[in-house]
Amino acid sequence: MPGNPDIPKAVLRVLSKASALETLRAIDADQALRQRVLDMETRFRERISTHVDGLPERSAPLSRFNTSPFVLMIYASQRHYSLISEIERDILPAKLFSSMETSAGRMVQTVVLPFYGWEDVLSSMHSVRSVIDGRRRDGKILRLATIKSGPRCLNDEMSKDIADDIVAHAEQWAQEDGVDHIEFSYGVLYGTEKTSNKKDWHVLRNIVEAKGTRFMLELPRLRWNCSFQHRGARVDVTVRIGTDWWQHLGGPTALIEVLVALIRASVIPSEPEPANYPYQVSDLGSIVCLDGIPVGYNVSLLQRGQLQWLFFLLSHYCDRLTD
Numbered sequence: 001m002p003g004n005p006d007i008p009k010a011v012l013r014v015l016s017k018a019s020a021l022e023t024l025r026a027i028d029a030d031q032a033l034r035q036r037v038l039d040m041e042t043r044f045r046e047r048i049s050t051h052v053d054g055l056p057e058r059s060a061p062l063s064r065f066n067t068s069p070f071v072l073m074i075y076a077s078q079r080h081y082s083l084i085s086e087i088e089r090d091i092l093p094a095k096l097f098s099s100m101e102t103s104a105g106r107m108v109q110t111v112v113l114p115f116y117g118w119e120d121v122l123s124s125m126h127s128v129r130s131v132i133d134g135r136r137r138d139g140k141i142l143r144l145a146t147i148k149s150g151p152r153c154l155n156d157e158m159s160k161d162i163a164d165d166i167v168a169h170a171e172q173w174a175q176e177d178g179v180d181h182i183e184f185s186y187g188v189l190y191g192t193e194k195t196s197n198k199k200d201w202h203v204l205r206n207i208v209e210a211k212g213t214r215f216m217l218e219l220p221r222l223r224w225n226c227s228f229q230h231r232g233a234r235v236d237v238t239v240r241i242g243t244d245w246w247q248h249l250g251g252p253t254a255l256i257e258v259l260v261a262l263i264r265a266s267v268i269p270s271e272p273e274p275a276n277y278p279y280q281v282s283d284l285g286s287i288v289c290l291d292g293i294p295v296g297y298n299v300s301l302l303q304r305g306q307l308q309w310l311f312f313l314l315s316h317y318c319d320r321l322t323d
Contacts, residue, residue, distance in 0.1 A: 006221045007201055010193035015318035017311055023256045028299040033253060036115055037301060040261035043111045065095045105149025105189050109133060112258055116250035128172055131165035142179045151191030151241055154199035163206030174233040184237045187245040190316045200239045207237060242317045259313045263306050272305040287315045292323040
């Protein structure tokens with residue numbers, strides 16, 4: 001089945017280690033930015049500790065791990081296992097990853113939004129604000145956002161529900177804040193346009209179907225945004241994935257600030273692994289390679305070994321990471 005011809009072609013997202021290090025140096029040299037990173041680090045450490053405490057322990061009963069018998073057998077076959085003890089060793093880390101995947105985005109959202117002047121919105125399901133995760137009033141513009149943890153979080157039904165909520169409640173949002181301009185973002189915490197399953201773009205298409213083209217000011221044809229008029233209020237809706245979202249949220253240094261704060265809160269400093277370390281993931285060695293970094297490069301926020309973690313995380317925000 002052919003795709004929708006109006007879906008924009010994804011642009012290859014290229015990031016460079018050199019640019020990231022330049023941004024890191026600028027943050028390190030700015031007292032206000034540096035302090036924000038340190039404060040975020042403290043909040044991340046608190047939240048991560050609470051989150052980990054709620055995960056199943058190794059001694060928990062099997063029922064807490066929600067394992068699938070079919071997945072267990074396929075995995076056992078792939079690993080050539082013969083003993084239950086062999087697969088038991090893999091169950092806990094697998095469960096930890098899956099549990100964190102569903103809630104890590106919410107944790108990041110809760111920690112980060114206030115540092116950039118946004119309100120973290122907590123609202124009940126099926127309410128007028130249920131689609132809103134963050135909000136910020138900038139003069140006569142009300143900025144709202146629904147935030148997803150990754151680029152493949154949506155299905156067709158969710159895409160339609162988000163569009164219906166925006167169309168149904170835009171008038172009330174505008175009236176409550178006394179504005180006539182709403183800027184609504186579908187924000188994705190990591191990924192690129194290429195890694196998106198494009199269900200996010202279909203939020204825009206569904207808005208057009210819900211409103212009708214005569215109310216549209218800008219159609220989402222070959223673009224990641226649209227605009228419509230709703231009883232005197234202008235509503236701009238934009239899909240912002242990865243770097244675009246962080247730029248919108250907190251400016252050009254926000255992404256590096258957040259990644260550095262996460263690394264400081266999570267990773268014990270150590271010497272970097274050797275350049276010839278035999279990683280099993282085929283391109284991981286080139287991603288975390290430090291060969292291009294001048295020997296004299298030094299910042300107080302990260303030690304040299306932690307720079308590998310910065311590049312490791314940064315690779316989740318681009319289609320190609322260059323030196």
